[in-house]
Amino acid sequence: MSELHKFIFEGLPVRGALVVLDDAWQDMIAKRSEAGKFPQPVQNLLGEMAAAAMLMQANIKFNGAVVLQIQGDGPLKIAVAEVQPDFAVRATASLHGEVSEQDQFSDMVNVNNAGRCAITLDPKDRLPGQQPYQGVVPLYDDSGEKINQLSEVLQHYMLQSEQLDTCLVLAANDTRAAGLLIQRLPLAGEGNLGVPSESNEDGIGKSDDYNRIATLASSLTSEELLTLGVEDLLHRLFWEEPIARFIPPQGVDKPRFQCSCSRERVSGMLHSLGADEVDSIIAERGDVEVGCEFCGAMYRFDPVDSAQLFAPSSASPPDVLQ
Ligand SMILES: [Zn+2]
Structure with missing residues (x-):
């Protein structure tokens, strides 16, 4: 089962979220395996990215996709995880070199300290010309030392961009x-559900409550996170703390693997390529095949489809593939 739980520590300026992706993650791996399995370190990184993007989506009031992307300078060129407001998640990676089983985070994406991590908030109803919000951080710390864990990169990002002490454990x-x-948030209780508006820099590292709870959280091992149930995890860590839980997303809004690709979106992409380009591919190969890198779905357009796509009646192109 895949679950997402949000909670606050009553009366304290601290909030938390816990995500466990079991079937959602297994579905994603199964779909991907049809197109070829990623090396284990790449797959594990994608899993951590999916979990992190889910936590970020849970943590903001924003109607749009949270896209977490690593642009590597090593054998792993791109890794991306995307979570929609209804907690549909998808992830993929693009390699241009060998990743070995022993490779660590830096070996894959930050060989020359030129790797980057980008966090994009892409509004669902984006106006024409409106750019999505994007924050980009390097994969090294303030002293230039390579960071070797995704969780540390994101903690660093949140401290820098939002002046928020954050503790993340991913596996x-x-x-x-x-x-x-x-x-840690500037306000205790209900007020800490929203995004803080005022500058919060002065409080960094100074809340005893946050420090105590973060120390408890960082004692969580990968083994525990990967084996225990949600109730056991929360109880084991925070049984002495005043936790108030929120009703988790249910039913169709539960965390799940779901790809947003569609024939319509691929049509839009082909439309933007133009009739000449598409016709020349068809002349050469007989049809155009476009595969989705997230879910492996294959969309095929034969000469009849192409003629329809560029018929005068379809003058307004559908949404461009995202
Ligand atoms: Zn797809």
Whole structure:
């Protein structure tokens, strides 16, 4: 089962979220395996990214996709995880070199300290010309030392961009991708559900309550995160703390693997390529095939489809593939 739980520490300026992706993650791996399995370190990183993007989506009031992307300078060129407001998640990676089983985070994406991590908030109803919000951080710390864990990169990002102390624990294997987020906020209680508006820099590192709870959270091992149930995890860590839980997303809004690709979106992409380009591919190969890198779906357009696509009646192009 895949679950997402949000909670606050009553009366304290601290909030948290815990995500466990079991079936959602297994579905994602199964779909991907049809197109070829990623090396284990790449797959595990994608799992951690999916869990992290889920926690970020849970943590903001924003109607749009949270896209977490690593642009690597090593054998792993791009890794991306995307979570929609209804907690549909998808992830993929693009390699241009060998990743070995022993490779660590830096070996894959930050060989020359030129790797980057981008966090994009892409509004669902984006106006024409409106750019999505994007924050980009390097994969090294303030002293230039390579950071060797995704969780540390994101903690660093949140401290810099939002002046929020954040503790993240992430882990993934073949059956589960999971994460725990603990964050200090300027206000205690209900007020800490929203995004803080005022500058919060003065409080960094100074809340005893946050420091105590973050220390508890960081004692969580990968093994525990990958094997225990949600109730056991929360109880084991925070049994002495005043936790108030929120009703988790249910039913169709539960965390799940779901790809947003569609024939319509691929049509839009082909439309933007133009009739000449598409016709020349068809002349050469007989049809045009476009595969989705996230879910492996294959969309095929034969000469009849192409003629329809560029018929005068379809003058207004559908949404461009995202
Ligand atoms: Zn797809």
